[in-house]
Amino acid sequence: MSMFRIFDVSGSAVSAQSQRLNVVASNLANADTVAGPDGKAYKARHVVFQTELMGAASAAGVRVAAVGEDSTPGRRVHDPRHPGADADGYVTYSNVNTVEEMVNMISASRSVQNNLEVMNTARALLQKTLQMGA
């Protein structure tokens, strides 16, 4: 019964999206982190999704292939009184783009909802299939 594969496919998508949500959460939590003693501030992280075939060509799940770091330079603010300021009086914050992360979060949440609904529909259809002929 190929319908059972839907749970694998949508389940993999939900797990991948929740990992994305996790990364968004850590990015947002570190949005205002300043550079440590090594001079390197927190770098935003992004998940890389990849299609993963599940048995058949028509069952394509998702997996997180990698979690990469954003390479854009951190935000620099001139604040000589700040304890984290460098010799020129600049403080380096993390390179997290809060607006982007919020959009990412909404997109991930919508995707999770979509996949859960797919699973619910598949479950209802399978339940009706089990009652076939009764």
Place this chain on the structure above:
Amino acid sequence: MMQRLSDGLEFQAQALALRSERQRLLASNIANADTPGYVARDLDFAAALRDAAGASGGAAGAAGAALRTLRAGLASLPLATTALAEGDLRYAAPSQSNLDGNTVDMDRERASFADNSLKYEATLRFINGHVRTMLDAMKSHQQG
């Protein structure tokens, strides 16, 4: 006689298998809505059903010998249960191009998904009706 009764059921069974196959395909598209480079795929249901029905002798092939239909019915069984061949799948034409190469159109996928679930359920009802008809035909008139 019996074979004519089961022919219609066999056709519906094949339609059901193809519907579940398409359901899985649409679920894959929805799952990969955020995967860069993923190309949405769909099934030409009419053509696939014609192929499947043709392989088994079809619902219209009433004149065939019992042995032939039996053999064809057995031959069509793996087709209905295993995955579709790569050639049966079509690529969906993107309505709006995306920078990351993903061609999943969520509105269309959701609509197709709802449409397919409804038709899956309809096929289930056809099968149930068919079974009930056959059961009624088997009953003696005293049983009512």
